[in-house]
Amino acid sequence: MAGGEVLGDEGGSHQGEFYGDGRPARPVRRPCPDGRAGGTVPAMDSDVIVVGGGVVGLTAAVRLAERGRRVRVWSRDEAGATTSAVAGALWWPYRIEPEAEVGDWSLATLRVYEGLAADPAATGVRLVPGVHADTALDTLGAWAKEVEGLRQLAPHEVPGPYQAGLAARLPLVDMPVHLAWLRGRLEAAGGSVERHVVTDLGEAFAAGARVVVNCTGLGARGLVPDAGMRAVRGQLVLVENPGVDTWFTAADGASAETTYFFPQPGRLILGGTAEEDDERLSPDPAVTAGIIARCARIRPEIADARVLGHRVGLRPARAGGVRLEAERRPDGGLLVHDYGHGGAGVTVAWGCADRVAELVGDA
């Protein structure tokens, strides 16, 4: 499929990957391995099926498997073709609700990433210093007090045209590496991941699961169905790193244009956009030029950096915030929903996984 094709919410992956010249790096829509959407899967030896193999689904699966559950993950897409693989990905609660719970989920996740940062090559997690411009400490929730080293900068310390800013040392996650590591950890705990398109969550119960965990991100829009799910498009540019070793963000909540850069091994990720209800998966060249120009205002050397590629992803936003709750089905099965993490699924993944494990309990 051409990278420019627009997919419906049930139609395919919610990200696009492109070479530096804008050609699609791989087909965006993939069939089920058996060639049939929603093909039947043989009876299996597992009592939990997690539908969704992005960061939210894999993390929940790891938690459940390490508590002794026999867990299988069903995913329409390979991990590298999920929205999760597109993320930058900095730990920070951005474009996610509900506020009351997000703080706790984020802090629980922060503690896990701080531990994983001891082995960055394997886990993809590093603690990296940087600046959130245009952000004041007293506008953040109580969670911010628990983030060690987070401090308000004096105006002269903030780069670019910004008057305020925060300095912090936060987890920066190399998502392709981290997703592969999560899968390995799941497999080490006896779990498995399979490519399988689900057209009805009941299929997983019919396949023998007592518990089904729905981590389908934007796919929940058609699958649940949940009309509150909305795509928030994000476009990124990958460039050769001209020597930037700290991250920077300046997110204007009132605009679709944001400015950020994240140094990752082998590349500098430049962003970005937050375009509501825009589901185009191909990179827009005018947007690319705007992203590079905005980032170069902060670090001029970015203007001439060689472009390595482009990424586009659709953040799974939900009216009313993340849905994290269980429902008992008439047949006695337990269906746990864990989707709608907007712009911060990486930031809250472990906290949400802990809650999933609580909801599943001994079911």
Ligand SMILES: Cc1cc2nc3c(=O)[nH]c(=O)nc-3n(C[C@H](O)[C@H](O)[C@H](O)COP(=O)(O)OP(=O)(O)OC[C@H]3O[C@@H](n4cnc5c(N)ncnc54)[C@H](O)[C@@H]3O)c2cc1C
């Ligand atoms: C440009 C961009 C930058 C971002 N930066 C950050 C950041 O810095 N920090 C941060 O915390 N977050 C960031 N995010 C947000 C983050 O990427 C998402 O919140 C997160 O990836 C959501 O994870 P998920 O597992 O719920 O969804 P996804 O990664 O979309 O995974 C959904 C899974 O469900 C599967 N699925 C869907 N439908 C079906 C079906 N019918 N049958 C079977 N399987 C199905 C898919 O195949 C996939 O495996 C960013 C997002 C974008 C787009």
